[in-house]
Amino acid sequence: KRQDFTYDWEYWSGADGEYIYMSPSVERITGYRAEEFLYDPALMQRIVHPDDRHLLEKHASDKAGEQGVHQIDLRIVTRDGDMRWIGHICQPVYREDGTWLGTRGSNRDITERKVAEAQQTELLEQVLEERNVTATLAARIEREWNLLETIMDNTATGVAYLDPEFNFVRVNQAYAAHSRFHPAELIGRNHFDIFPDDENLAIFERVRDSGEPVEFKARAFEYRDQPERGVTYWDWTLVPVKDQVGEVRGLVLSLTDVTESVRAARQQEAHLVRMTALLECAQDVIAEQTVQGLLQRVIDAARELTGGRLGTAGHGYRSGEFVIAANSRAENAPRCPDSEVFVTGRGGVYLQILDSPDPIRLTQEELQDHPSWWGLPDGHAPLRGLLGTRLVGRDGQGDGVIMITDKEGGGEFTAEDAALLGQLGALASLALQHIEARRDAERQAAELNAVFEAMVDSVIVYNATGDPVRANRAALDVHGFDPVGIDRQALAGEIGVTHPDGRRVDLEETASGRALRGERVAGEPFVYVNAAGEKRNVVTSGAPMTDNGEILGAVVVWHDVTEREQLLAQNRQQREFLERLIDSAPIAIAVVSGPDHRYELVNEAYRAIVPEPDVPILGRCVAELFPKVILDMIDEVYRTRDVVSFREVGVALAQGKGETYWNGDHVPLLTEAGEVERVLILTHEVTEQILARRH
Numbered sequence: 021k022r023q024d025f026t027y028d029w030e031y032w033s034g035a036d037g038e039y040i041y042m043s044p045s046v047e048r049i050t051g052y053r054a055e056e057f058l059y060d061p062a063l064m065q066r067i068v069h070p071d072d073r074h075l076l077e078k079h080a081s082d083k084a085g086e087q088g089v090h091q092i093d094l095r096i097v098t099r100d101g102d103m104r105w106i107g108h109i110c111q112p113v114y115r116e117d118g119t120w121l122g123t124r125g126s127n128r129d130i131t132e133r134k135v136a137e138a139q140q141t142e143l144l145e146q147v148l149e150e151r152n153v154t155a156t157l158a159a160r161i162e163r164e165w166n167l168l169e170t171i172m173d174n175t176a177t178g179v180a181y182l183d184p185e186f187n188f189v190r191v192n193q194a195y196a197a198h199s200r201f202h203p204a205e206l207i208g209r210n211h212f213d214i215f216p217d218d219e220n221l222a223i224f225e226r227v228r229d230s231g232e233p234v235e236f237k238a239r240a241f242e243y244r245d246q247p248e249r250g251v252t253y254w255d256w257t258l259v260p261v262k263d264q265v266g267e268v269r270g271l272v273l274s275l276t277d278v279t280e281s282v283r284a285a286r287q288q289e290a291h292l293v294r295m296t297a298l299l300e301c302a303q304d305v306i307a308e309q310t311v312q313g314l315l316q317r318v319i320d321a322a323r324e325l326t327g328g329r330l331g332t333a334g335h336g337y338r339s340g341e342f343v344i345a346a347n348s349r350a351e352n353a354p355r356c357p358d359s360e361v362f363v364t365g366r367g368g369v370y371l372q373i374l375d376s377p378d379p380i381r382l383t384q385e386e387l388q389d390h391p392s393w394w395g396l397p398d399g400h401a402p403l404r405g406l407l408g409t410r411l412v413g414r415d416g417q418g419d420g421v422i423m424i425t426d427k428e429g430g431g432e433f434t435a436e437d438a439a440l441l442g443q444l445g446a447l448a449s450l451a452l453q454h455i456e457a458r459r460d461a462e463r464q465a466a467e468l469n470a471v472f473e474a475m476v477d478s479v480i481v482y483n484a485t486g487d488p489v490r491a492n493r494a495a496l497d498v499h500g501f502d503p504v505g506i507d508r509q510a511l512a513g514e515i516g517v518t519h520p521d522g523r524r525v526d527l528e529e530t531a532s533g534r535a536l537r538g539e540r541v542a543g544e545p546f547v548y549v550n551a552a553g554e555k556r557n558v559v560t561s562g563a564p565m566t567d568n569g570e571i572l573g574a575v576v577v578w579h580d581v582t583e584r585e586q587l588l589a590q591n592r593q594q595r596e597f598l599e600r601l602i603d604s605a606p607i608a609i610a611v612v613s614g615p616d617h618r619y620e621l622v623n624e625a626y627r628a629i630v631p632e633p634d635v636p637i638l639g640r641c642v643a644e645l646f647p648k649v650i651l652d653m654i655d656e657v658y659r660t661r662d663v664v665s666f667r668e669v670g671v672a673l674a675q676g677k678g679e680t681y682w683n684g685d686h687v688p689l690l691t692e693a694g695e696v697e698r699v700l701i702l703t704h705e706v707t708e709q710i711l712a713r714r715h
Contacts, residue, residue, distance in 0.1 A: 217241065
């Protein structure tokens with residue numbers, strides 16, 4: 021199971037309201053596991069605090085049909101009964117054609133922030149109350165100076181008192197801490213000598229001159245003498261202090277540092293943007309039909325998602341080489357020689373990526389110190405760090421890699437970069453497996469179609485209502501026309517089907533009629549008149565096509581035995597052979613069931629390959645007749661619920677007959693609940709082909 025690195029509670033709900041994805045971190049925040057939300061989408065509504073449910077309902081109503089990001093803060097009750105605040109942000113997800121696919125959301129535990137905000141609000145209210153008192157009693161401000169100092173020294177909000185020229189008269193400890201100065205270093209100095217800013221200076225002058233206060237939320241500010249702090253964000257107010265005649269005697273500046281909350285919100289928004297980009301990429305990847313095209317889409321998306329300038333992907337790792345490779349390069353990235361973009365001949369760190377179930381993230385120093393690092397070929401673009409994940413084949417083993425290097429801006433790849441690449445790798449692996457499975461299915465379908473058309477016997481396939489839906493070339497020759505689409509009753513009348521003694525055949529007596537009722541028909545003789553007006557003897561076989569007991573149609577085979585009937589005495593041996601051929605397909609077939617894999621059904625071809633063909637097979641266990649490797653394959657079908665195949669396997673089925681070679685498939689027969697009920701065994705010998713190829 022791939023590790024999920026998301027820290028916040030991430031989810032994706034589909035257009036039907038069902039959750040498609042729920043990150044494991046939901047359990048850390050709510051106490052409920054991700055699976056509980058997937059099975060019970062209404063759980064989200066139930067854990068919302070009763071007093072806040074109307075907020076959630078209004079949020080859902082407001083965002084319905086609207087694009088863009090939507091946010092709300094509300095309370096939830098955890099499994100343990102604790103109350104927590106979560107910051108919820110979401111946005112709708114659309115296809116390129118505008119189809120709404122659902123909602124992508126992220127919830128962050130903001131309980132500590134809410135508690136701090138409540139405390140700060142309470143303290144700010146106290147400060148504002150005292151400020152109003154100070155404003156109305158400006159004439160007595162000096163007499164009550166001690167009270168003001170007490171308030172300033174006991175509030176977490178940064179507070180400073182400035183004279184009309186913006187010189188510091190008094191600052192509290194919180195203000196000094198915010199500015200990273202000692203209070204004594206500020207008193208008497210001009211605010212804008214220490215913190216120069218033309219826009220803020222204009223604001224201060226407007227408040228002083230107009231006597232009107234101002235308030236700002238999350239206003240950006242950069243300390244010129246403290247560049248390491250970067251851009252900071254502040255909630256602040258500037259209130260004029262007036263005397264009895266309304267003249268401004270000073271200014272009270274109060275501010276709160278909200279830098280971390282602003283940065284966290286922006287990071288959350290950026291993360292949501294990246295997850296949306298991953299979703300859009302997923303749609304493109306799943307729609308891709310070729311391995312080469314898929315790899316190119318994946319490596320382009322991987323580079324864009326992680327911010328790397330160079331990327332390469334390879335698939336189908338065989339003996340130190342990748343069968344298919346794709347590369348991606350930013351416009352400003354250095355070029356590599358075409359033949360050296362992805363060197364595999366000497367091994368390297370990429371081998372560890374192939375073997376690792378988790379993404380690998382290395383700094384430049386870690387890369388060069390890695391025991392598998394051997395450097396770069398001449399002319400290769402320099403690598404600055406490495407981010408890689410593997411592509412997994414249908415066997416569960418590493419079969420390819422995605423590698424990104426040279427982070428934009430010279431930075432290092434982050435854990436979030438690694439998590440995104442890992443998710444993209446898992447998606448790409450699944451898509452590659454689907455492409456390979458589709459190719460195998462198309463190849464098998466082509467093979468089956470070739471066999472169908474090559475059969476010399478007339479074969480007609482009927483649907484559940486009895487209409488012919490497919491016929492091979494031999495069937496067209498038998499009827500003299502294409503029977504597909506013709507009513508079964510009309511078809512029987514067109515060719516005058518009778519019993520060998522001349523009696524008319526009722527439609528329900530035919531092989532098709534009986535097979536459509538669920539019967540297996542073998543060796544039923546009939547006479548018909550062909551297109552040339554000749555009476556022909558046929559032996560018909562029919563079998564229903566079923567799925568979990570439901571009859572989906574039938575297959576009927578007509579074998580012309582006219583010459584055999586004419587030469588019955590001389591050709592009895594041939595007749596028996598033909599009846600066995602009609603009774604079974606041209607490959608060995610068996611059905612086994614139960615934990616010990618007992619035979620329920622075998623055809624003649626299968627009996628022929630059993631080491632003891634004269635001994636009854638039905639009811640016996642596979643382990644009594646065949647090597648353990650066959651038993652292991654059947655066990656794997658029960659375990660994986662998937663087809664298990666073998667090709668060109670050599671076995672000695674009988675003493676003294678030497679080794680023979682076989683192809684085969686073990687196919688699960690599933691119940692309505694999706695459990696393996698029986699296993700269908702299909703096998704045929706390829707010894708001659710193998711020996712011919714060897715010679």
